């Protein structure tokens with residue numbers, strides 16, 4: 001139903017979408033999650049051409065909507081959009097808000113638009129508010145009206161951008177319930193949300209956005225229970241991360257240790273765990289890995305802290321030939337590192353310019 005290929009959107013200072021490639025089938029309910037600024041809103045705004053993509057193509061029902069010859073207004077009628085701020089017309093009553101577009105754009109008679117509008121208001125539980133003005137409604141009620149208004153255009157696809165984030169917490173549930181009903185009716189939905197429980201419950205597919213695109217794509221179970229990629233894992237498990245890349249053998253070792261201590265203080269990591277992670281880095285990073293690396297090298301050090309599990313993990317990635325630290329002659333350093341950790345694992349890795357990966361669970 002929607003096919004996106006090599007979609008890119010660049011602004012003068014940032015390029016939130018670098019290369020997005022996804023296919024969305026009819027009836028799919030997709031939650032779009034990810035850190036702030038990763039292009040979630042930009043993606044759904046591109047899908048109904050509120051933003052003009054810099055490059056790439058978007059196809060909707062076999063029509064290339066990024067093509068200049070495409071009649072975008074016709075395509076937009078297939079797509080309803082619901083925003084964080086409800087964007088209702090304040091000078092019109094609720095029912096007039098819902099009737100306006102079907103009469104103007106679909107050529108419906110007043111009677112037809114009214115009947116359909118009332119039916120939709122009933123489905124969102126607001127028939128008794130038909131003659132009120134938007135300012136007389138609560139936030140949750142306004143958002144339900146905005147959803148009814150989108151539905152009045154009989155769209156096949158509904159795009160929702162953080163539909164509940166501007167609401168008082170007591171009203172989130174009523175709006176989410178309305179959206180869940182839509183999902184059951186077989187409409188194709190794409191919902192950007194920061195509410196993870198909702199994202200999981202409603203969707204049959206989840207896009208985790210990061211690094212300029214859909215970074216990981218899977219079922220809710222895959223993304224929430226068993227994410228595979230580094231950034232997804234960090235996001236889902238709320239990991240606090242300290243990360244640095246070392247490219248010189250005479251890097252500032254003392255400064256590095258100070259930065260680790262600061263990270264520990266800021267995130268309330270037990271002090272002894274930080275001391276152990278410093279010891280692990282000194283033995284594995286400085287004594288074993290650095291001497292093996294070429295003059296020009298790249299060594300990434302990340303310390304990930306899970307507040308939920310009070311677990312601290314160090315991830316070392318480095319380039320060059322495959323080198324398993326456990327085969328090092330430096331038995332003493334290896335032993336010292338093992339004493340400070342629960343487990344040390346080595347693997348070869350691909351991507352981002354690194355070839356070796358060491359994961360250490362700090363004691």
Ligand SMILES: Nc1ncnc2c1ncn2[C@@H]1O[C@H](COP(=O)(O)OP(=O)(O)OP(=O)(O)O)[C@@H](O)[C@H]1O
Nearest residue numbers: 011012014016034035036037038039040041042043
């Ligand atoms: N019209 C614009 N002009 C310039 N930059 C923009 C514009 N719209 C968005 N951006 C930038 O593009 C990046 C992605 O923005 P976007 O709104 O898509 O993020 P998001 O994932 O929806 O974030 P959030 O979760 O905070 O809503 C941000 O760095 C933002 O500042």
Ligand SMILES: [Mg+2]
Nearest residue numbers: 040041042192
């Ligand atoms: Mg956004």
